[in-house]
Amino acid sequence: MTTTTITGTPGSGAATAPEPSRRMLGLLAAVAALLVLLVLSVTVGGTTMSPAAVWDALVNPSDGFDQFAIRDFRLPRTIVGLVVGAALGVSGALIQALTRNPLADTGILGVGAGSSFAVTVAVGVLGVRDISGYMWFAYAGALVVTVMVLALGSTRRGQSPVLMVLAGVCVSAVLTGASSALTLTNPEAFDQMRGWSAGSIMGRPLELIWPVLPLLVVALVLALSVTASLNAMALGDDVAAAQGVRLGLSRVLTVAAITLLAGGATAIAGPIGFVGLMVPHVARWFVGPHQGWIFAYSIVLAPSLLLASDILGRVVIAPGEIPVGIVTAFVGAPVLIGLVRRKKASGL
Amino acid sequence: MTLETATPERTARHGQPIDFGRRVLVLRRHRFGLRVDLRSVLICSVLAVLMIALVLAALATGSYQLGFDQVAAALTGGESKLVRQIVVEWRLPRVTAALLFGAALGLSGAIFQSLMRNPLADPGIIGFSQGSHTGALIVILVIDGSYPQLVGGALLGGMGTAVIVYLLAYRQGAQGFRLIIVGIGLSAMLASVNTWLMLKANREDALAAAAWGAGSLNGTSWVQVVVGGVCIAVLATVAAGFSRPMRQLELGDDAAASQGVRVGPARFVLIIVGVALTATVTAASGPIAFVSLVAPQIARRLTRTAGITLLPSACVGAVLCAAADYFAQHLISTPLPVGIITLIIGGCYLGYLLFLEARRRL
Amino acid sequence: MPLPTVKRRATAVATGLLVTAFGLAACSAPAAAPSASPSASAPASQTRQVETNDGTVTVPANPQRVVALVNAALAYLDMGGKPVGITGVDEGTLADLPAEQQAAYRAATNVATSSGEIDLEKVASLKPDVIVIQTGDSQYGKIGDELKAIAPVVFLNQESDWKFRVEAFAGAGNLLDTLNQQKAKYQQLTTSIKQNYADVLKTAKIVETYRFAGAEAGQFAINQSLCAEAVKEEGIVNFEASAPMSFEQIGKLAKYDLILYNARSDGQPTAGIQPLLDTNAWKLLPAVKAGHAKPVYCPWGRSYGFMAKYLEGLDQALATLPKK
Structure with a gap:
């Protein structure tokens, strides 16, 4: 009796996803990098402090310039960076999965334009001056716009990603025009918006984060719950429906998660672009199309990118700083362009 | 010279009847033939009438109150020097620029949408608009240069960015995907630079830069119109020469090549023309949003053609831009830059597309 | 064709000082006196020559209708001008101006489109006798010729020396009397501060902290205001170079004996600087604890009137330092 064995050469062209063990190794390496960056974020800056000094500041609080710098600024910005980065990464992964477009970012749902x-x-109109004041406006703006986009993007048969994207771009355009009109005719609003639209994790006291944190946790839970559905939906609506995925519900939950995450991130830090676009996209190159792994990598890599940018922004023009929203593009874009030029990086 | 309207019912005098599927005008003289689409001609004529109406409206309205009779007198050389200045040196070049630049933008959008075979394509995807914005900001905020330097800076920034994107994406041929990614990356970097420059400038300079960034035709003079007009005329002629290859490319590279179109050079020339048209307008008046996106689609729907056509797109662009400028000046008590109105129009247009899509799916 | 822009600050300062010196040399006493141009009370048919960045311009000696545009607006109001047309001054800055200047502002027509751009036809419809404008070269390049068709234009660019600028504005608007009074007060304040605090100024370390309302969170700047620049040029206080600074670096201010911060005209901190004053690190600074942190008023515009107010604030601040 002859047995025919089907063999394939390992590493042949058909294999696109690395084996699970390599993905796990990669994830552990990314986590390690994040931990290093967390430490660097608290110690490095215009004045570099030793980890021992940081520990001392936390455990034995006393009055001192370095102590104040650590407790009032370094620590909050590290935590904010972690939280905002994770929110941006996961929301970016979600929108890319939802629209089946690896080049999507949350801006196409109008979140950024709504917040702004x-x-x-x-x-400009209500005269609010304090970040703790207009933070909630930003969140509310993002929520209202998303509900509008969801409504505009629904048909009798449920939500359509194409319609939602169109609605998002449409609403973004109108709101951006209205914002421009407002700022150009009101110099004080113009000034304030200049500062806000740079996107920064500095100067955000921790008291701002605590109220938002539960919402972000809820959103993360939602994201986890739709992971399986998103995996199925990547193959097309019909295949997903055949596998028992409830398309309408999954889409609504996904959009809810995106809004809570992206809206929260923008409300706290202002509009920070590019992180939500680049990190899930690059993660997809490394781990393949499995949504769970993409989330895992995004939730670790995005804060790393954000914190690395923040550290760089602090160091480059010390004692001044460049806001993190400006540096992320300079850190991320060269990486992205370098990756795309590698021969192995193939199409979408 | 024979004039025929070829429709299915009528037998042509020369050979078999050709069913174009729509009413066309066929002009033949000896061995030269010209086929002109009737509906397009009609639409363009209507748009031309609209343009004239807009010119008259723009000449007659303004903060300096003038009656129709005064405007007519000023055009023919009467009235005081100041009134003549206002009508002939201020209002007329402004509306002419609106028409001219709008046409250029419509043309540029038509070229890009045809080449990319995507109704949402825009010259901005290769990072051009961010680059020209950066160039202009550097001139306004950093070196406080003169107006010609501003024009040069915007042009240099835009073209330079397009070139860099192309070079970075080039690896044994520039694949579309790589071009888009590099364009996104470079745009993001330039947008950050722009935000930083705006942040560090003092308020008055930043406001002036923001007004430029919104696209404004305020203070347009005949010099700008003439210089821009010459460039646009040259580019439009080149585009017209390549309009047939452009239509053929819409069918696909292989189909076009089999019909004798030299795909590589044709695409290259068309992209250059498209970018140069946008560059001319951006350098003269700042980036005017959405006209290049919206005009070709509206033109296509009006003329009911199968693909993107150049002349109707240009005409629609001209009318759109001139109308937007008119509303920008007179809608609210303080005049706004024209770019804000086109932004809102673009949003409404996309909303309309949405409505159509939704209706289709229902 | 506009003159080439005077880019190098040294040349600009030298020119300005030369003009001022020439003007002062023509006077015999610090009291108000005619400047180097023809008498200010000439009949309306006479004209005056004014030096601008666009060449020498002939303006009517006693214009009734003046339009002050962009950055010229504040300085023009400060010299007591009553323009018929003006471009936007925001509410915050306006609230700090004296009542007469606020009234003059509200009485004028706002000819701005979105600020930074000018509605030319509105300016024309006001039928001005002279137009005064200070803006960037590129913006002026776009509308300069149009403005010149309406009325004589006195154009100063952003790099011109401020003293040269206000001379031109005053000459254009026939405000030379007020200008000379303000100039005299300014000179007197400058000399008195230099004399009374000669030792303190030599030994004390002084810094000015400044923060715009629209600055990004957690950042401020030192020695950045226009008044600080002018004071440094005048040789009164040897401020260090202006630099941006993060709130994390507030500790670096510990070495200063006197810290100035920007405030409103009544001495209250501006909305922009308040977050800096609220930080724990600020309250720990030795200068702050010793009561040597003092407000100074400096709007974003330079004229002798504003500078005099700044110097008065500086005077009061220096008075708190112990005499050596």
Whole structure:
């Protein structure tokens, strides 16, 4: 009796996803890098402090310039960076999965434009001056716009990603025009918006984060719950429906998660672009199309990118700083361009 | 010279009847033939009338109150020097620029949408608009240069960015995907630079830069119109020469090549023309949003053609831009830059597309 | 064709000082006196020559209708001008101006489109006798010729020396009397501070902290205001170079004996600087604890009037330092 064995040469062209063990190794390496960056973020800056000094500042609080710098600024910005980065990474992965477009970012749902418009109105028309004041406006703006986009993007048969994207771009355009009109005719609003639209994790006291944190946790839970559905939906609506995925519900939950995460991140730190686009996209190159792994990598790599940018922004023009929203593009874009030029990086 | 309207019912005098599927005008003289789409001609004529109406409206309205009779007198050389200045040196070049630049933008958008075979394509994807914005900001905020330097800076920034994106994406041929990614990366970096420059400038300079960034035709003079007009005329002629290859490329590279179109050079020339048209307008008046996105699609829907056509797109672009400028000046008590109105129009247009899509799916 | 821009600050300062010196040399006493140009109370048919960045311009000696545009607006109001047309001054800055200047502002027509751009037809419809404008070269390049068709234009660019600028504005608007009074007060304040605090100024380390309302969170700047620049040029206080600074670096201010911070005209901190004053690190600074942190008023515009107010604030601040 002859047995025919089907063999394939390991590493042949058909294999696109690395084996699970390599993915796990990669994830552990990414976590390690994040931990290193967390330490660096608290110690490095215009004045570099030793980890021992940081520990001392936390455990034995006393009055001192370095102590204040650590407790009032370094620590909060590290935590904010971690939280905001994770939120941006996961929301970016979600929108890319939802629209089946690896080049999507949350801006196409109008989240950024909604937040900006709400903050412009708060600052220009209502005279709110304090971040703790207009933070909630930003969150509310993002939520209202997303609900609008969801509504516009629904048909009788449920939500359609294409319609939602169109609606998002449409609403973004109108709101951006309205924001521009407002700021150009109101110099004080213009000034405030200049500062806000740079996107920064500095100067955000921890008291701002605590109220938002539960919402972000809820959103993460939602994201986890739709992971399996998103995996199925990547193969097409019909295949997903055949596998028992409830398309309408999954889409609504996904959009809810995206809004809570991206809205929260923008409300705290202002608009920070590029992180949500680049990190899930690059993660997909490394781990393949499995949504769970993409989330895992995004939730670790995005804060790393954000914290690394923040550290760089602090060091480059010390004692001044460059806001993190400006540096992320300079750190991320060369990496992205370098990766795309590698021969192995193939199409979408 | 024979004039025929070829429709299915009528038998042509020369050979078999050709069913174009729509009403066309066929002009033949000896061995030269010209086929002109009737509906397009009609639409373009209507748009031309609209353009004239817009010119008259723009000439007659403004903060300096003038009656129709005064405007007519000023055009023919009467009235005081100041009134003549206002009508002939301020209002007329402004509306002419709106028409001209709008046409250029419509043309540029038509070229890009045809080449990319995507109704949402825009010259901005290769990072051009961010680059020209950076160039302009450097001139306004960093070196406080003169107006010609501003024009040069915007042009240099835009073209330079397009070239860099192309070079970075080039690896034994520039694949579309790589081009898009590099364009996104470079745009993000330049957008960050712009935000930083705006942040560090003092308020008055930043406001002036923001007004430029919104796209404004305020203070347009005949010099700008003439210089821009010459460039646009040259580019439009080149585009017209390549309009047939452009239509053929819409069918696909292989189909076009089999019909004798030299795909590589044709695409290259068309991209250059498209970018140069946008560059001319951006350098003269700042980036005017959405006209290049919206005009070709509206033109296509009006003329009911199968693909993107150049002349109707240009006409629609001209009318759109001139109308937007008129509303920008007179909608609210303080005049706004024209770019804000086109942004809102673009949003409404996309909303309309949405409505159509939704209706189709229902 | 505009003159080439005076880019190098040294040349600009030298020119300005030369003009001022020439003007002062023509006077015999610090009291108000005619400047180097023809008498200010000439009949309306006479004209005056004014030096601008666009060449020498002939303006009517006693204009009734003046339009002050962009950055010229604040300085023009400060010299007591009553323009018929003006471009936007925001509410915050306006609230700090004296009542007469606020009234003059509100009485004028706002000819701005979105600020930074000018509605030319509105300016024309006001039928001005002279137009005064200070803006960037590129913006002026776009509308300069149009403005010149309406009325004589006195254009100063952003790099011109401020003293040269206000001379031109005053000459254009026939405000030379007020200008000379303000100039005299400014000179007197400058000399008195230099004399009374000669030792303190030599030994004390002084810094000015400044923060715009729209600055990004957690950042401020030192020695950045226009008044600080002017004071340094005048040789009164040897401020260090202006630099941006993060709130994390507040500790670096510990070495200073006197810290100035930007405030409103009544001495209250501005909305922009308040977050800096609220930090724990600020309250720990030795200068702050010793009561040597003092407000100074400096709007974003330079004129003798604003500078005099700044110097008064500086005077009061220096008075708190112990005499050596």
